[in-house]
Amino acid sequence: MPIEPQEERQRRGPLMTGGTPLRSLDEDELLARILPTFPEGADLVVAPGDDAAVLRTGACTVATTDTVVLGRDWLDAWSSGADIGHKVIAQNLADVAAMGARPTGVLVTLVADPDLSLEWVLDHVRGVADACAAAGVAVLGGDLSSAPSGVVMVSVTALGRLDGEPVLRSGARPGDVLAVRGSLGLADAGLRLLQAGAASRHPVAVSRQRRPEPPLEAGPEAAAAGATAMLDLSDGLLRDGGRIARASGVVVDLDPAALAGDVDALMDAVGAEAALDCVLAGGEEHSLLATFPAGSVPPGWRVLGEVRASGAGERPGILVGGRAVSHTGWDHFRNA
């Protein structure tokens, strides 16, 4: 049953414009609405509101940052403020987990047109807070800044606690296997369905596009199980798998049979060619991709291929069934 636009709109949440403009509150009033909603997590010592927050840490802290911009990373028509909050937190926490660390805190910056609606901002803040609370992560602070007309961007920095050794991209060795934890291609299929105005054809894919579900606990688990390399799938299996291959100086060979089920599951919704594209090159999935010594793959991970040494004259890289497939993935400035 196709979703009614009206219902879909209500489900999406408040619009970015209309309602109460952000400029009708001063910064302190706005912060008074926002700060109480933020979770504190287990490791917070001093909450936001002073010059800086204080977080209890261990021997090592993992840090990463990622930014989303209205019109480039999301459209108001497709994603609510809460969706964007969930998504930007998920993609940052996925990077922390992909080092083998446990996410502990985030800082969130909103730079926005003062005509942006307060309702959107509060909905967005709720999304950020919910995603952090679900992961046991503290909101350590942030910044609010006004931007030229039409500009809305959210920048997040995520911190994590690392108790063992970090899992880098460069540690894959010949004889390892490549495995994934989580789905493949759903987020890209969801994007294509939104673009085609056909969200009802695969609601799970559309939901994954709006709110990725990185398997955060699987990052430290993989590290403990002896993962030799790991990253999260942000730019697609071929591009991200190729990063592991090149950083490690090895060849990663994907088994087409291991991907057939993922492709089949998307075929009805987006067609055969697009389904293959989604699985091989679809971005924003934020599943974890890792290499393990053969025989050490933890439960819940699916083996997708194998790692071997590059032959004479062969460059490190990724193959599918022994053959090169070209997909360049995304590039922010060239596609702008």
Next chain:
Amino acid sequence: MPIEPQEERQRRGPLMTGGTPLRSLDEDELLARILPTFPEGADLVVAPGDDAAVLRTGACTVATTDTVVLGRDWLDAWSSGADIGHKVIAQNLADVAAMGARPTGVLVTLVADPDLSLEWVLDHVRGVADACAAAGVAVLGGDLSSAPSGVVMVSVTALGRLDGEPVLRSGARPGDVLAVRGSLGLADAGLRLLQAGAASRHPVAVSRQRRPEPPLEAGPEAAAAGATAMLDLSDGLLRDGGRIARASGVVVDLDPAALAGDVDALMDAVGAEAALDCVLAGGEEHSLLATFPAGSVPPGWRVLGEVRASGAGERPGILVGGRAVSHTGWDHFRNA
């Protein structure tokens, strides 16, 4: 001698537009130009380039973030890319120091119109790298994102290592004294001179506006000396001093005689009334303001006033020579 516009322009560095547009490089090419310039600091374990960087930490980590936007926080005509790099790093590290912590790492995000000049970006990166290297701070990572035409913003998150107790804003007690480490009013006077096209009247003030010089080492020193409250002067003496007073539930009374020298030093450049305004309400100075038990003020700090309990019916706040003075300071959204 007035500075020639041509010389001033050359001294300022590359323009934001013209030259090579950012869009002519892909993200990997741009990162290859940027990443090698970043300092590693003493505490870096894994440098940027993986999913996240890894930093050696202690029992507690301090975290803060601050963003600057072209047209609101700076103008191309007044500040070079390197100036903006220095400034955004300085203001973030000042917040870390104001907790009594030692800055250890930053993450830097640039969201920019793809027509922005590559030369400006590389100049900016040099400013970031120089400011971090001077403070012994690692660049832990960042993000590059394209933005609508005309938009350039830089968002920084700074981390610091805290080995003792954090110094909050809320710890000032009756009988303490209020003291400052660093200058007062210079950055605001510099801004007024740039606005008036009269930079040559006080080059030091203009330089302070472009490149603040927070006394970073003084933060941990003040903490060790027993500072009861501390912050960095980002929004002016009255507003920031008032924050300490209200958070601590005390009255802070500034001694006009202690400020007279600061006012006198700016009078020739900006006039008497503006000089007083700069000293009392000038933002972006990033000196440290702290309270200490009387007799415990460390060398290098200047006493500006005293802390007393609020009288019957008197609200906590800041006074000058026993009298209330109203300055609301800045507000980002209302003034936008």
